[in-house]
Amino acid sequence: DAEITQSPRHKITExxxxxxxACHQTxxxxxxxxxxxxxxxxxxxxxxxxxxxxxxxxxxxxxxSVSRSNTEDLPLTLESAASSxxxxxxxxxxxxxxxxxxxxxxxxxxxx
Amino acid sequence: GNSVTQMEGPVTLSEEAFLTxxxxxxxxxYPSLFWYVQYPGEGLQLLLKATKxxxxxxxxxxxxxxxxxxxxxxxxxxxVQVSDSAVYFCALTYGGATNKLIFGxxxxxxxxx
Numbered sequence: 421d422a423e424i425t426q427s428p429r430h431k432i433t434e435x436x437x438x439x440x441x442a443c444h445q446t447x448x449x450x451x452x453x454x455x456x457x458x459x460x461x462x463x464x465x466x467x468x469x470x471x472x473x474x475x476x477x478x479x480x481x482x483x484x485s486v487s488r489s490n491t492e493d494l495p496l497t498l499e500s501a502a503s504s505x506x507x508x509x510x511x512x513x514x515x516x517x518x519x520x521x522x523x524x525x526x527x528x529x530x531x532x
Numbered sequence: 533g534n535s536v537t538q539m540e541g542p543v544t545l546s547e548e549a550f551l552t553x554x555x556x557x558x559x560x561x562y563p564s565l566f567w568y569v570q571y572p573g574e575g576l577q578l579l580l581k582a583t584k585x586x587x588x589x590x591x592x593x594x595x596x597x598x599x600x601x602x603x604x605x606x607x608x609x610x611x612v613q614v615s616d617s618a619v620y621f622c623a624l625t626y627g628g629a630t631n632k633l634i635f636g637x638x639x640x641x642x643x644x645x
Contacts (some may be wrong), residue, residue, distance in 0.1 A: 451630070453633075460637075463621070463635045510576065512576075518581070518625075518642075519564055519625030519631055519633055521576070521578075521623075523576045523577065524575055525574060525575045526574075526575050
């Protein structure tokens with residue numbers, strides 16, 4: 421079965437360190453997304469990609485970057501982690517015709 | 533711009549009670565509408581969807597009808613169970629190659645035995 425996986429599922433890091441969260445999907449979807457989920461804010465879009473070599477900023481992109489070198493992967497990098505980036509991060513990919521999103525299980529990041 | 537507004541939670545119900553979670557949207561044209569559910573400790577998963585006006589999406593006893601005249605997509609279930617306790621998100625998209633999913637802020641449902 422096709423799936424979308426995230427790693428690590430849990431990460432604790434220190435302020436100022438670089439962190440990369442991996443996302444891998446086997447749906448062969450062109451569209452991929454990174455969201456963060458925080459209490460009181462629901463899901464907020466960080467970055468998204470419509471295909472290889474394409475990346476776009478979402479509503480909360482400051483301090484984050486992504487790269488898309490193949491269809492399957494969209495890693496999310498925090499260049500210099502800040503305590504405000506403590507959150508649960510979700511990767512998703514979408515079906516072209518309906519826009520339905522398929523989500524990973526999430527990565528919980530704690531920045532101390 | 534496009535947006536989704538959900539009723540604020542938490543919604544607390546007793547088992548077998550009737551559930552309604554309100555969702556209204558602002559959009560031009562004819563978006564597709566979705567309800568996603570997030571069980572504790574898990575990612576979001578699609579609960580149901582409707583792609584055109586008057587369509588009814590249904591799954592696991594939940595239903596929602598795409599009402600263009602009232603720009604609404606309210607989620608209903610006739611008899612909730614403890615296992616339905618979760619966060620429910622309403623969302624819309626136009627689909628296609630370059631469209632993003634726009635989410636509401638989510639509604640926490642807690643069902644007590």
